[in-house]
Structure formats: structure tokens, C-alpha cells
Amino acid sequence: MPDNEFYAPDDIDLLRMENELLAFEVRFLKTRLGEPAKIPGSSTSLNRLGYLEEAERDLILLLHRLSGRPTGPVLRRTRSFRVLEQKYLHSPRPRSSSSPERLAYLEEAERDLILLLRRAFTSPFGKLLRRRKAFRTLEQRYLQTP
Amino acid sequence: MNMPRKETAVNPRPVIYAGRFADEVPTAKLPGDCEVLDDWSVLPFRLAEALEDATALVVLDLFSFPFESITEEQRDVPLVVVLPSDFDAPFLNTVFGEPLFGTLGPLDRVATADPALWEGLRRGYRWTDGQRIELDSDRPVEAAARVLARLEEEAAGTVLDKAVYRVRAGALGPQFVAACGVRAEDVPFDALEVGVGSGRWASSFDPAATRFAGLGFTEGLVEAAIADFPGGRFDLIGDGFAFPHADESFDLAFAVSVLHHQPAASKKTLISEMWRVARPGGRLMFLEDFVAGDLEHVVSIQKFVDLVLEATAGRVILEHFEALRYPRDPYFRGGLISLSKVGTPQTW
Numbered sequence: 001m002p003d004n005e006f007y008a009p010d011d012i013d014l015l016r017m018e019n020e021l022l023a024f025e026v027r028f029l030k031t032r033l034g035e036p037a038k039i040p041g042s043s044t045s046l047n048r049l050g051y052l053e054e055a056e057r058d059l060i061l062l063l064h065r066l067s068g069r070p071t072g073p074v075l076r077r078t079r080s081f082r083v084l085e086q087k088y089l090h091s092p093r094p095r096s097s098s099s100p101e102r103l104a105y106l107e108e109a110e111r112d113l114i115l116l117l118r119r120a121f122t123s124p125f126g127k128l129l130r131r132r133k134a135f136r137t138l139e140q141r142y143l144q145t146p
Numbered sequence: 147m148n149m150p151r152k153e154t155a156v157n158p159r160p161v162i163y164a165g166r167f168a169d170e171v172p173t174a175k176l177p178g179d180c181e182v183l184d185d186w187s188v189l190p191f192r193l194a195e196a197l198e199d200a201t202a203l204v205v206l207d208l209f210s211f212p213f214e215s216i217t218e219e220q221r222d223v224p225l226v227v228v229l230p231s232d233f234d235a236p237f238l239n240t241v242f243g244e245p246l247f248g249t250l251g252p253l254d255r256v257a258t259a260d261p262a263l264w265e266g267l268r269r270g271y272r273w274t275d276g277q278r279i280e281l282d283s284d285r286p287v288e289a290a291a292r293v294l295a296r297l298e299e300e301a302a303g304t305v306l307d308k309a310v311y312r313v314r315a316g317a318l319g320p321q322f323v324a325a326c327g328v329r330a331e332d333v334p335f336d337a338l339e340v341g342v343g344s345g346r347w348a349s350s351f352d353p354a355a356t357r358f359a360g361l362g363f364t365e366g367l368v369e370a371a372i373a374d375f376p377g378g379r380f381d382l383i384g385d386g387f388a389f390p391h392a393d394e395s396f397d398l399a400f401a402v403s404v405l406h407h408q409p410a411a412s413k414k415t416l417i418s419e420m421w422r423v424a425r426p427g428g429r430l431m432f433l434e435d436f437v438a439g440d441l442e443h444v445v446s447i448q449k450f451v452d453l454v455l456e457a458t459a460g461r462v463i464l465e466h467f468e469a470l471r472y473p474r475d476p477y478f479r480g481g482l483i484s485l486s487k488v489g490t491p492q493t494w
Contacts, residue, residue: 017437017446018477021469024447025481028467 052106058138059113060088071125084112114142158301160294161200161223163188165207167286180294185210197223201301204228204293206286213246222309222473225250226293229258231284235266247271251315252346253308255279257293272349274374306346309473314402314433315350317470317482322350324466325398325429325484331355336396338389340420341404342380345371353377359396361389387415391423394492399424400431406444410453413443417457426489430462433470437479447481454485461488 066075067085075081088109117138120129129135160180164171168184181196188211197203197220204226205211227246229238239247248271250256257279258264264278279296281289326335335356339347342360344367351358358378362368371380381390399420405413420430438444445453454462462485470480 014437014439014477017444018479020446020448021436021478021481024451025467025469028464 049103049106052103052110055113055142056088056106056109058142059084059109059116062113062116062138063089084116088112110142117142158201158294158297159199160202160204160226160297161196162204162206162290162294163211164286164290165205165210167207170286171206171290172287182290188212188215190215193220202226202297204290204297206290208242208246213242219473221249222307222312224253224255224308226255226257226279226297228281228289228293229256229260229263229267231258231260231263233263235263238263239267239270250277251308251311252277252349253306253311255293255296257281257289259284259289272353274345274349276344276370276374307472311346313470313472314480317468318347318400318402318431318433319350321429321431321466321482321484322398325431326355335398336425337398337400338391338396338420338423340383340389340399340401340416342371343367345375345378345380347400347402348375348378359391387412387419389419389423393422394425394428395423397425397428398431399428400433402433403435405432405450406435406441409443410445413445413450414453414457417454421458421462421487424487426487426491428487429465430485430487431482433480433482435479436481437477439479447483450483454483458487462486463488 063084066072066081067089076085093105120126120135121139121143130139158179162171162180162182164182165185168182171182181200183193183196185207187193187196193216200223202224203220206228208227208230227250247267250271250273252274255277256264256267256273259281267273268275268278279293281292283289322337325337335351337351337356337358339345339358339360342348342362345360348358348360348371353375358375360368360371360378360380361383362371362380363383365382368380368382371378384390401416401420405416408416417430417432424430432450434450435441435444436447436450464483465486466482466484468482469478470482471478472480
């Protein structure tokens with residue numbers, strides 16, 4: 001191999017800048033490897049997506065339970081409860097599992113669930129609801145977890 | 147040690163492959179320092195020797211040149227193909243198609259005397275008018291003389307090393323695709339190149355799905371870009387680097403080898419303007435040198451990142467980074483940084 005093909009940089013400032021460049025790339029790659037898998041074209045992790053889907057299922061179950069009880073007709077007098085029933089029990093869900101619309105739908109479901117739980121637990125029936133383990137679990141999962 | 151030429155004026159030393167027409171192309175009749183090869187001169191060692199310091203390879207006899215046997219390094223020599231005019235576009239497309247025509251980039255040239263043949267091929271391969279060398283005659287000696295005159299004209303200006311272009315294109319291509327993402331067919335992709343030059347990167351985007359805009363620093367280059375990409379919008383950068391575009395107009399704003407020519411204050415203004423015109427969730431991309439060489443205003447990656455954070459008030463997320471080493475350069479000198487803009491759209 002001719003001498004001039006050896007890697008022999010001699011400018012200390014250039015070396016420092018090159019080291020910085022490569023160290024930055026290494027930091028970036030390490031960070032990326034440490035991250036959970038991502039949905040193509042989105043910055044939402046699969047963990048987060050799983051959590052949101054669980055929240056949607058919990059909201060649907062909660063709505064079924066609330067509307068099927070004797071309290072159902074009372075709750076249905078409020079417009080917001082009727083809207084929730086219409087939206088999550090009687091309307092078709094977005095089909096694609098990874099589209100931005102589906103993600104937006106799931107995030108909205110999570111917000112609706114949190115609002116519904118807050119309203120339920122601050123109502124006069126809050127103490128009654130807390131007697132049931134399922135409601136305590138929901139409270140812990142969605143209202144007390146940061 | 148040989149360093150990449152990148153963007154410099156060079157002394158042209160083209161190699162002409164005349165093949166079966168070698169007798170019709172006497173070296174004495176050609177201007178400048180060029181070498182003529184016949185169809186026996188394309189044995190690997192002979193071709194390697196001839197292309198060692200060549201600034202262009204002009205192929206006058208397409209049918210006898212062994213394109214399949216040239217090496218990766220030899221592909222970094224800009225190629226000029228002279229189209230034989232006795233054949234129509236579908237025939238040449240069938241014979242050479244993607245393996246040859248599909249590999250011709252913005253730094254390669256296509257010479258032909260037949261406008262119909264040019265039109266028949268250029269659309270399919272996204273060649274620009276700037277890549278065409280118009281010939282007056284098909285005679286090999288006249289074609290060679292015309293091509294050499296054009297190469298000499300181009301060499302008087304700044305010429306980008308094709309090897310450098312290849313490395314940059316290899317890094318940018320996947321990031322352009324990632325920036326485009328998955329979108330409905332009827333939603334156009336809005337891309338802005340800052341420091342657009344003659345619009346070289348515009349051909350990386352599908353013109354049917356992209357609204358390409360470019361901002362240039364010199365009038366001549368902006369005019370060249372308008373001529374080559376009539377579907378795009380090209381403007382001169384205004385005083386104080388203010389962009390003539392509304393806020394949140396683009397899905398991608400990128401600059402290739404532009405900011406390292408600018409002092410820190412100008413870098414900051416340009417980054418800030420790029421951020422302003424990018425849509426929330428859209429991408430900002432910079433391919434620059436981060437290791438100082440002959441250029442005065444190169445800053446280290448850390449300083450550049452600090453500038454970006456300052457210019458955007460930290461409202462960006464790092465999506466991709468890779469260091470680039472250009473052929474024959476002892477250092478990893480370049481870097482491609484891709485960021486997405488964080489924020490809430492002003493209008494829905």
C-alpha cells in the first residue's frame with residue numbers, strides 16, 4: 001500500500017471536530033437502539049399504542065356497564081354521556097391499526113375515559129364506586145398514574 | 147493524499163471511448179488534453195489506467211462499451227453518452243434502459259442531435275435540459291469536438307465531484323423518502339431547498355407528487371433551475387435572508403452544503419427561516435461539513451446543534467443523524483442531520 005493511503009491526519013483541530021462528529025453519531029445510534037420499536041411514519045411507540053388501545057377497551061367496557069345499570073337512564077339525561085355512548089358504542093371504529101386517524105381516535109378515547117372517571121369519582125356516587133375493585137383499578141391506572 | 151475536489155474548478159482531462167469509430171476520431175483534431183480509446187482499449191487494466199485521473203468519460207460508441215464491467219470507482223467519473231441517432235427511443239430503452247440510462251445522475255450528460263429521441267427518453271429518467279448536449283451532427287469527430295467544448299465550458303465554473311454527489315445522494319435518498327412518509331395520493335408533498343443551485347436535488351422527487359421550491363443565492367443558477375424544472379418555483383433569497391414563503395408552507399425544508407459557507411449569524415437566520423416555513427411535524431434537513439477544511443465558516447456538530455436549538459428555541463426533535471466520509475478524504479467530514487418541527491399548526 002502506498003504511503004499516501006494510510007490514515008495519518010496530523011491536524012489536532014480537525015481531529016477534535018471529527019471525533020465530535022463521530023461521537024455525536026454514536027450517541028444518536030445508541031439512543032435510537034434504546035428506544036422501543038416505532039410505527040412507520042409516526043413518532044408514537046408501540047408501548048404507547050398498546051396503552052391507548054387498552055384505555056379504549058376500558059372506556060367501552062365502562063360505558064357498557066354504566067348504561068346497562070339502573071343508573072343508565074339517569075346518566076343518559078346528560079348530553080355528554082349520550083355523546084360518549086354514540087361515539088364509542090354505536091359508531092364504527094377507524095379500521096387501520098396504524099393510521100394517524102386511528103391514533104387521534106385512541107388519544108381522544110383516553111382523554112374521554114379520564115374525564116368520565118374524574119366526573120364519576122367526584123360525584124356523590126364516588127364512594128360507592130370505589131367499593132368495587134374494578135373501579136379502584138381504573139382509578140389507579142388512569143387517574144393516579146402520572 | 148488525494149482530497150475530493152467537491153466544488154472546485156478543474157483542468158478537464160476527458161477520456162473518449164470511440165470504440166469502432168476510433169479511426170474517425172483522430173486525437174490531433176480534438177482540443178485539450180484528452181485520450182481516445184478504441185474497442186480494444188477497454189480491457190479492465192487498460193480502462194482503469196485511462197480513467198485514473200479522468201474528469202469525464204465520453205462514450206461515442208454505446209453498443210461496444212462494456213458498461214457492465216466498470217467498477218464502482220470508475221462510475222464516479224462523470225459519464226457523457228452520445229446517443230446513436232439511427233435508433234428510436236423505445237429501441238434504445240430496451241437495449242440500455244435502467245442499467246445505463248437509469249444510473250445517469252445530474253452530473254452525467256446525454257449528447258444527441260435528435261430532439262425527438264431526447265424527448266422520448268428524458269421524461270422517463272427525469273433528465274433535465276441542462277444535462278443535454280445538443281449536437282449539430284452525428285459524425286463521431288464532430289460529436290466529440292462538441293462534447294469536449296461543452297465540458298471545457300463547464301469546467302471553467304464550479305464542478306461537483308461525482309463521488310461526493312454519490313455519497314450525499316446515498317444519504318439523502320432514504321431521508322427524503324422518510325420525510326415524505328405515507329400520504330394519500332392526492333396530498334402533494336411540499337419541499338423547499340435552500341441554496342438550490344441549478345436544482346440538482348429536485349430530480350430526487352417525483353414531480354407528479356411533489357411541489358418543489360428552491361431558493362438560490364445567484365440569479366444565473368436560479369434561471370438555470372427554472373429552465374430545468376419548469377414545474378418548480380424558484381426564487382432568489384431576499385435581503386437579510388427573508389424567505390418569500392408563508393409560515394408552515396412546507397413538509398420538508400433542506401439545505402445541502404450551504405450553511406458551512408455562511409457565518410454564524412447568517413446560519414442562524416437561515417435555520418430560523420427554514421423552521422418558520424416548515425409545517426409542524428415536517429422535517430428540516432441539513433447536509434453540511436462539520437470538520438473544517440478550506441472553508442472558513444465550518445463549525446463543529448456540537449456548535450451547529452447549539453445554533454439550531456437557539457434558532458428554533460429548541461422546538462425540534464432529532465430524527466436522524468449520520469456522519470459522511472467522502473472518497474479520498476482522510477476525515478469523516480460531512481454530516482446529515484434530520485429534525486422534525488415540534489409545534490401546533492397555526493391553521494387547520
